[in-house]
Amino acid sequence: xxxxxxxxxxxxxxxxxxxxxxxxxxxxxxxxxxxxxxxxxxxxxxxxxxxxxxxxxxxxxxxxxxxxxxxxxxxxxxxxxxxxxxxxxxxxxxxxxxxxxxxxxxxxxxxxxxxxxxxxxxxxxxxxxxxxxxxxxxxxxxxxxxxxxxxxxxxxxxxxxxxxxxxxxxxxxxxxxxxxxxxxxxxxxxxxxxxxxxxxxxxxxxxxxxxxxxxxxxxxxxxxxxxxxxxxxxxxxxxxxxxxxxxxxxxxxxxxxxxxxxxxxxxxxxxxxxxxxxxxxxxxxxxxxxxxxxxxxxxxxxxxxxxxxxxxxxxxxxxxxxxxxxxxxxxxxxxxxxxxxxxxxxxxxxxxxxxxxxxxxxxxxxxxxxxxxxxxxxxxxxxxxxxxxxxxxxxxxxxxxxxxxxxxxxxxxxxxxxxxx
Numbered sequence: 001x002x003x004x005x006x007x008x009x010x011x012x013x014x015x016x017x018x019x020x021x022x023x024x025x026x027x028x029x030x031x032x033x034x035x036x037x038x039x040x041x042x043x044x045x046x047x048x049x050x051x052x053x054x055x056x057x058x059x060x061x062x063x064x065x066x067x068x069x070x071x072x073x074x075x076x077x078x079x080x081x082x083x084x085x086x087x088x089x090x091x092x093x094x095x096x097x098x099x100x101x102x103x104x105x106x107x108x109x110x111x112x113x114x115x116x117x118x119x120x121x122x123x124x125x126x127x128x129x130x131x132x133x134x135x136x137x138x139x140x141x142x143x144x145x146x147x148x149x150x151x152x153x154x155x156x157x158x159x160x161x162x163x164x165x166x167x168x169x170x171x172x173x174x175x176x177x178x179x180x181x182x183x184x185x186x187x188x189x190x191x192x193x194x195x196x197x198x199x200x201x202x203x204x205x206x207x208x209x210x211x212x213x214x215x216x217x218x219x220x221x222x223x224x225x226x227x228x229x230x231x232x233x234x235x236x237x238x239x240x241x242x243x244x245x246x247x248x249x250x251x252x253x254x255x256x257x258x259x260x261x262x263x264x265x266x267x268x269x270x271x272x273x274x275x276x277x278x279x280x281x282x283x284x285x286x287x288x289x290x291x292x293x294x295x296x297x298x299x300x301x302x303x304x305x306x307x308x309x310x311x312x313x314x315x316x317x318x319x320x321x322x323x324x325x326x327x328x329x330x331x332x333x334x335x336x337x338x339x340x341x342x343x344x345x346x347x348x349x350x351x352x353x354x355x356x357x358x359x360x361x362x363x364x365x366x367x368x369x370x371x372x373x374x375x376x377x378x379x380x381x382x383x384x385x386x387x388x389x390x391x392x393x394x395x396x397x398x399x400x401x402x403x404x405x406x407x408x409x410x411x412x413x414x415x416x417x418x419x420x421x
Contacts, residue, residue, distance in 0.1 A: 007342035009408070014346065016160035017407045021347075021400050024155050028396040031147050032134075034061065035395065038143040039126050039136040045114040045177045051092040054113045058095060058171065061150055065157060067099040067169075074174065074181035080219035080319035082268060082281040091181045092173030101192065103166030105409055105418070108193035108370065109153075110186065110361045111145050111200075111377070112175030116384050123386040132392050139390040145199030145377025146171065147395060152402030156410070159403075165410035168193065172361070178217060178323045179364060186361055187368040194418045195336055195409060196365040196372030197402065201380040203354075204391060208375040210337065210353035212327040212363055213259070213287040214294060218301070218320030220246065222269075225313055226278035236276025237313040240269040243280035246316070249304050250284060256300065257293045261357075262286045286322075287357050294322045324363040332371035335417045340373050343404040349397060371417055376402055 011018075038057060043050040059069055074091040081087050092114070115138040117123050126136030138144075149169060156162060170189050172182035179186065190196065202208050222243045227236030253262045262284060269280030288294050301318065309316040329337070337353060344351035362374030379394035408414055 007339050007413070009342050009346045009413070013411070013413070014404060014407055017155070017403065020155035020158045020403060023158065024151055024396050024399045024403065027151055027399075028393075031151060031395040031399070032392055035139060035144055035147055035390070036126050036134075036136070039139050040124065042117065042119050042121065042124060043114050043138070044116070044118040044121065045174045046089075047119040048090065048092055050119060051114060051173045055093065055095060058113060058146065059097075062097050062169070065097070065099065065153055067097045070096040070098075072096060072185055074185070077180045078319070080221060080317065082221065083279065084221040084223060084317050086319065094173065094182050094185050095169070095171040096189070097169040098167070100163070100166035101168070103164065105164060106166040106168070106193045107406065107409060108189055108196045108365070109149050109167060109169045110171070110196060110198045110365065111142050111149060112172040112361070113143065113146060114173050114176050115141065116176045129389060133389050134392050135387065135389045137388065140201040140378055140380025140388055141383040142199055142201060142377050144380065144390050144395060145201060148377050148398045148402060149199050151396070151399040152406060155399065155403040156406040159407055161407055161410035165406060167406070175361060178215075179361060180323055183323065183364055186364040190365050190368035190370040193370055195414065196362070196370045197376050197405065198360060198362045198365065198372060198374035199377040200360045200362075200375045201377045201383060201390075202375045202394075202398070204379050204381040206350060206379050207352045207354050208340070208373065209356045209358070209360075209362070211329050211355040212359050213289050213357040214322055214326035214363060215324045215359045216286050216288075216294070216297075216320060216322035218284055218286075218318055220282045220284070221317045222246065222280045223315040223317070224278045225276070227276040229274045229276055233276060237278070238276050239280040239314070240277045242308065242314050243267070243269060243282055246304060246308055247282060253286075253297065253300055257288070257290070257296055259289045259357075260287065260293055260297065288322070289326050290328075291326060294325065298322070324359045325367040327359070327363045327366040330366075330371065332417055333366065333373070336371045336373055336414065339408065339414050339417065340376075340405055343408055344401055346404055347397075347400050349401055
């Protein structure tokens, strides 16, 4: 949505923050040291012991803020196994850190402390790739973002506007698997805030995400009938062939609505070439850009399953759904984006936005009605790979940006964003 609201901040607007902003620069070395330490702690989404260690490190780091700390044990989620059985998957705990919850102005800062790298990953340590480029698990996505959040709050709490703002930090342990368990917690805490800030990494050049696609994940099991591939081929029901037909129909849904994509990604089936396979498995992802697209997609998927299930001796089981709705740019989000741009300009940081097919907790917050800006974390790139990197100077740079946003909100400069919610 086009937004005509413009903000222009002058030095006197942030007079009470200037000393704190200088203090952030002095914390750069400490931020880097902590980031290296945290990166070496494996906290893959399923590594509950590693997540517990990160819990302790994070709560210790945030202790200086004098805030309340609570842990929210997340409910188990379900996973469809290759044999068609549904398995319960245990999840960790969300961390909720809050201060002044009854203030007139309230902000929710969100992020996650899990990574995509499992406990047995080969990617466990940091490597310098240049004077300003550090490679390591979670350095950008998003242990660096948590440190940006922390030091922004430290600077803000030292300012003359601290008493005018209530804030909550909500950190999830399973964002990388889709926030299936933490989604309801995000929605609930969104009700208690007026704006949201999320700390996924920005692009390496500093560009932030604007509108975001919605996303869903599904698992699909096809059950047929095993038989000898030579002597009794006709008695078998080849689950791999049936799954291949279904995958073709899933793939054909791509482009059925503008920018909609369906990506069959993980496939398995069969045990030996001389046996007609009685089972086949697929996991697939879909991206949608409008709320109505999700309804259209669900109807198409249901029709595909109905077409094949129970026909010619095959059983077809599907599990999953849209877990993050699209995040369009509403009027309130547009105003907040422009305010963040102006806060960047005050710090000599150029803030631009680009629409993306990716999604994050900002989708969840927007779906709950909370205007938010995400990708306020460090500048970095190549996330979800062993080439993940952070631009080290962005630790203090982005902390200064967020401290300025918090100060502007506390002082009433963003009240027109609240008026639109």
